[in-house]
Amino acid sequence: MKLKNDILLRTIAGEEVERPPVWLMRQAGRILPQYRKVRSSLSGFRELVNTPDLAAEVTIQPVDELGVDAAIIFSDILVIPEAMGLPYELIEKKGPYFPRTIENANDVDLLRSGLDAAENLEYVYNAIKTTSANLNGRVPLIGFCGAPWTILSYMIEGSGSKTFSKARRFLHQEPELAHKLLEKITKTSIAYLKQKIQSGCHLVQIFDSWAGILSPTSYKEFGLPYIAKICESISEAPKIVFAKGAWFAMKEFGRLNCEVVGLDWNMSPEWSRNQINSTQTFQGNFDPAMLYASHDKIQSETVSMIKRFGGNHIANLGHGVYPDTPLENVKVFVNTVKNFRYSKLETSSGHHSDLKISNL
Amino acid sequence: MKLKNDILLRTIAGEEVERPPVWLMRQAGRILPQYRKVRSSLSGFRELVNTPDLAAEVTIQPVDELGVDAAIIFSDILVIPEAMGLPYELIEKKGPYFPRTIENANDVDLLRSGLDAAENLEYVYNAIKTTSANLNGRVPLIGFCGAPWTILSYMIEGSGSKTFSKARRFLHQEPELAHKLLEKITKTSIAYLKQKIQSGCHLVQIFDSWAGILSPTSYKEFGLPYIAKICESISEAPKIVFAKGAWFAMKEFGRLNCEVVGLDWNMSPEWSRNQINSTQTFQGNFDPAMLYASHDKIQSETVSMIKRFGGNHIANLGHGVYPDTPLENVKVFVNTVKNFRYSKLETSSGHHSDLKISNL
Numbered sequence: 001m002k003l004k005n006d007i008l009l010r011t012i013a014g015e016e017v018e019r020p021p022v023w024l025m026r027q028a029g030r031i032l033p034q035y036r037k038v039r040s041s042l043s044g045f046r047e048l049v050n051t052p053d054l055a056a057e058v059t060i061q062p063v064d065e066l067g068v069d070a071a072i073i074f075s076d077i078l079v080i081p082e083a084m085g086l087p088y089e090l091i092e093k094k095g096p097y098f099p100r101t102i103e104n105a106n107d108v109d110l111l112r113s114g115l116d117a118a119e120n121l122e123y124v125y126n127a128i129k130t131t132s133a134n135l136n137g138r139v140p141l142i143g144f145c146g147a148p149w150t151i152l153s154y155m156i157e158g159s160g161s162k163t164f165s166k167a168r169r170f171l172h173q174e175p176e177l178a179h180k181l182l183e184k185i186t187k188t189s190i191a192y193l194k195q196k197i198q199s200g201c202h203l204v205q206i207f208d209s210w211a212g213i214l215s216p217t218s219y220k221e222f223g224l225p226y227i228a229k230i231c232e233s234i235s236e237a238p239k240i241v242f243a244k245g246a247w248f249a250m251k252e253f254g255r256l257n258c259e260v261v262g263l264d265w266n267m268s269p270e271w272s273r274n275q276i277n278s279t280q281t282f283q284g285n286f287d288p289a290m291l292y293a294s295h296d297k298i299q300s301e302t303v304s305m306i307k308r309f310g311g312n313h314i315a316n317l318g319h320g321v322y323p324d325t326p327l328e329n330v331k332v333f334v335n336t337v338k339n340f341r342y343s344k345l346e347t348s349s350g351h352h353s354d355l356k357i358s359n360l
Numbered sequence: 361m362k363l364k365n366d367i368l369l370r371t372i373a374g375e376e377v378e379r380p381p382v383w384l385m386r387q388a389g390r391i392l393p394q395y396r397k398v399r400s401s402l403s404g405f406r407e408l409v410n411t412p413d414l415a416a417e418v419t420i421q422p423v424d425e426l427g428v429d430a431a432i433i434f435s436d437i438l439v440i441p442e443a444m445g446l447p448y449e450l451i452e453k454k455g456p457y458f459p460r461t462i463e464n465a466n467d468v469d470l471l472r473s474g475l476d477a478a479e480n481l482e483y484v485y486n487a488i489k490t491t492s493a494n495l496n497g498r499v500p501l502i503g504f505c506g507a508p509w510t511i512l513s514y515m516i517e518g519s520g521s522k523t524f525s526k527a528r529r530f531l532h533q534e535p536e537l538a539h540k541l542l543e544k545i546t547k548t549s550i551a552y553l554k555q556k557i558q559s560g561c562h563l564v565q566i567f568d569s570w571a572g573i574l575s576p577t578s579y580k581e582f583g584l585p586y587i588a589k590i591c592e593s594i595s596e597a598p599k600i601v602f603a604k605g606a607w608f609a610m611k612e613f614g615r616l617n618c619e620v621v622g623l624d625w626n627m628s629p630e631w632s633r634n635q636i637n638s639t640q641t642f643q644g645n646f647d648p649a650m651l652y653a654s655h656d657k658i659q660s661e662t663v664s665m666i667k668r669f670g671g672n673h674i675a676n677l678g679h680g681v682y683p684d685t686p687l688e689n690v691k692v693f694v695n696t697v698k699n700f701r702y703s704k705l706e707t708s709s710g711h712h713s714d715l716k717i718s719n720l
Contacts, residue, residue: 160522162522163648163649163682165648165649165684168647168649168652169649171649172652172653173653173654212605212626215626215650216626216628218647245605245626247607247608248607248631265575266605266607266608268576288523289532290532290575292525292528292529292532293533294533322523322525
C-alpha cells in the first residue's frame with residue numbers, strides 16, 4: 001500500500017524534504033485523554049499490550065490527535081523475555097516485575113530462542129496487522145524491540161533498578177553465560193523484528209534504555225556487538241538505534257549498519273555530527289522537560305533544535321514524553337516542526353543541502 | 361597537626377608521588393561489618409548523621425579496616441535544605457523524603473541562607489572536630505556538600521526520582537525563581553564548606569549527583585555557574601568537583617577553579633585528559649560493578665586503570681561503592697592501588713613524569 005505521508009521514509013532515504021518528520025517516543029500513552037479512557041476501562045497495562053484491537057486503537061490515537069508523521073506499535077520491550085519463557089507483570093506505579101529471574105546456566109538453557117520464542121508473539125503481529133489495516137497508509141508504522149543488554153538486565157534484575165547492579169554483577173561474574181544469554185536474546189529479537197516487518201512495520205527501532213550504565217569497555221563487550229548483529233540481520237526495513245546515555249560509543253554507532261541514530265538530550269547536534277562520519281540520519285533530541293515550558297519557549301527551542309541539526313533529522317524527544325506533559329504543549333512541539341520549512345534556512349551561502357553536506 | 365599520610369594532598373599539589381592515593385565514595389557504610397553493627401543499634405540513619413560521636417566513629421572505620429588514604433566525614437548532602445528550613449526524613453529502602461517542598465516564591469523567600477542557615481549545622485562541625493581529634497593526623501579528612509542543582513532538585517521534587525521531571529519542570533517554568541533558590545543554596549554551601557574546613561577538613565568535594573539529567577544548555581545555565589561560584593569562594597582548601605553524568609560539560613570543568621575533577625565510569629581516562637587542558641588531578645573512575653568480579657580480575661582492571669591515567673590521579677570508584685560489595689573485593693582494590701608503583705611505568709622512553717606531561 002502506498003503511504004499518503006512518507007516524509008519519514010524519504011528523510012531516512014536521504015531525499016530532500018521540506019521539513020523534518022516528527023513523532024514522539026511514548027506518544028501512545030498517558031498524555032492523550034483517549035488513551036487514559038481506554039486504559040481506565042481495563043484491568044491493567046498488560047491487557048492493552050495483549051489485545052490486538054486495543055493495541056491498534058491506542059497506536060493510532062496520536063496520529064489522529066497530534067498529527068505525527070509515524071505511528072509506533074503499542075507494546076512493551078518485555079514481551080521478548082516472556083516469549084523466551086520468563087513471564088513478567090507490570091505493577092502499578094512500580095513498573096515491571098519478573099516472578100522468576102535468570103540465576104544460572106540451567107535457567108539460560110531452558111529459555112526458548114529465535115523463531116521458537118518469536119512465534120509466541122502472535123498477539124503483537126496481529127496488533128500490527130490490525131493497526132496497518134486501520135491506518136490505511138496514513139503514516140508509516142514503527143516496530144521495536146529492546147537491545148539485548150537492556151533485555152538481559154531485566155531478566156537478571158527482575159525489575160527496574162537505579163543501578164542495575166545485579167545485572168552488571170552478572171556480566172562480571174559470569175561473562176560466558178552472559179554472552180550465551182545475549183546470543184539467545186539477539187536471535188529472538190531478529191526473528192521478532194522480521195515478523196514485525198512482515199506483519200506491516202515500515203521500520204524498526206532498537207531501544208537500549210540502560211546502555212548508559214555500562215562502562216565503555218563493558219558496553220563494547222556486552223552491548224554493541226549484539227546490536228550490530230541485529231542490524232546486520234535486518235535488511236527488510238530501515239533501523240533506528242537509540243542507546244540512551246551511550247555517548248561514549250557514538251563513534252561506533254556511526255559504523256553500525258543502521259540508517260538512523262537516536263540521540264538523548266545530553267548529546268548536542270553539533271557534537272553528534274562531529275562524532276559520526278556517515279550519512280546516517282539523527283533522531284531526537286528535544287529535552288522532554290522543556291515541554292513543560294511556555295508555548296513561546298517550546299516553539300523557539302524547537303526551531304533552534306531543527307536549525308542546529310540542519311537537515312537529515314527526525315524531530316523527536318531525547319526520551320519518552322513524560323506522562324504528565326500537557327497535551328497542548330506536545331501539540332505546540334509537533335506543529336512547530338510541521339510548520340517549519342528548510343527553505344527558510346537559505347542564506348547567501350546557498351541552500352540547506354549545503355548545510356547538510358558541510359555537517360556530514 | 362602534621363599529617364602522617366599526606367599522599368592525597370601531595371598528589372593534588374602536583375608533587376611526584378610513588379603511587380596514586382586511594383579512597384572510596386561511600387566507604388563509610390554498609391560494606392563494613394563495623395558500620396552495620398553501629399547502624400543496627402540505632403533508630404535510623406538520621407541518628408547517625410546527627411550524633412557527632414557516632415558520625416566520627418563510622419567515618420574512621422574505613423581508615424582502620426581498609427587502610428584508605430583519606431576519611432570522608434559521615435553525613436548527608438540533604439543537611440543543607442534542612443538547615444535552610446526544609447527538614448527531610450530518610451525512609452528505609454525508599455530514600456529521602458521531604459514533608460514540605462518548594463512550590464512558590466514565598467517558599468523560597470522563607471528559606472534561611474548563608475551563615476544564617478549554616479549555623480544550624482553545628483552537629484556536623486562537631487562531628488568533624490571529634491573525627492579530627494580521633495584521627496590524630498593519620499589521613500586527611502574530606503568534607504562535602506551537594507551541588508546547588510542537585511540540592512534544588514530534592515527541594516522541589518521532595519524525594520528521589522528516576523527523571524526528576526518535577527525539578528526540571530520548575531527550571532523551565534520558573535527560571536528566575538530557580539536562580540534565586542540556587543543562589544540561596546550556593547551561599548549556604550559556601551558558608552557551610554568554610555565552617556567544615558575551619559573545623560578540620562583538609563579538602564572538600566562537591567557532589568552533583570543529578571548533573572547528567574540536564575541538557576547541556578540547562579546545565580550551563582542552572583548547574584555550572586553555581587559550582588563555579590562555590591569554587592571561587594573557597595580558597596582555604598583544595599576542591600574536588602564530581603558531576604555524575606555531565607560528560608558534556610567536561611571542557612568547562614577544566615576551567616573551574618578546582619584542583620580535582622571527579623570522573624564517573626563512563627568517562628575514560630584518555631577521553632577526559634583530552635577534554636581538559638589543565639593540570640587538574642582526576643579522581644575516579646573504577647566501575648563499581650567491577651568490584652563484583654573475581655579478585656584476579658579486580659586486580660588487573662585496577663592496574664589497567666592506574667596505567668591509563670598515568671599519574672596525577674586519585675584512585676576511587678566512578679560512583680559510591682554498592683552496599684552489597686564483598687568487603688574482601690574492596691580490599692583487593694585498595695591494596696592493588698597501594699602496592700602499585702609508578703616507577704614500574706618506566707620504559708626506554710623515560711620516567712612516568714614524562715608520561716604525565718604528555719597526557720596534559
